[in-house]
Amino acid sequence: MATPLIAGLSVAAAAMSGRYMIRAWQTFRTRAAMPRVRRFYPGGFQGEMNRREAALILGVRERATMDKIKEAHKRVMVANHPDAGGSHYVASKINEAKDILMGKGKSGGSVF
Numbered sequence: 001m002a003t004p005l006i007a008g009l010s011v012a013a014a015a016m017s018g019r020y021m022i023r024a025w026q027t028f029r030t031r032a033a034m035p036r037v038r039r040f041y042p043g044g045f046q047g048e049m050n051r052r053e054a055a056l057i058l059g060v061r062e063r064a065t066m067d068k069i070k071e072a073h074k075r076v077m078v079a080n081h082p083d084a085g086g087s088h089y090v091a092s093k094i095n096e097a098k099d100i101l102m103g104k105g106k107s108g109g110s111v112f
Contacts, residue, residue, distance in 0.1 A: 049093070049096055054100040054101050055097075057094060058072040058094070060072045070098075077091065
């Protein structure tokens with residue numbers, strides 16, 4: 001007596017899960033292609049900053065022009081300025097990255 005009931009419930013569960021999977025697949029296929037979101041540098045800072053890391057911090061190429069470096073520095077500093085709730089450490093690293101990319105060398109580096 002219980003065997004037909006269990007078999008019926010199993011068939012109903014399989015049908016419902018199949019229906020769910022078909023609808024999910026159709027929704028996935030018909031949605032608009034989302035543009036790729038720009039990903040930020042996920043790692044921590046190296047002990048000695050180099051041009052590659054400085055370019056990653058500011059989001060520019062290593063051989064970017066002075067104007068692009070200044071614009072990127074301003075954009076990143078507005079988002080991370082200590083007076084606006086940002087970190088002093090991150091702000092010092094952003095300034096160090098700008099100095100390295102602009103060719104000013106290392107002026108003592110980060111305070112931290």
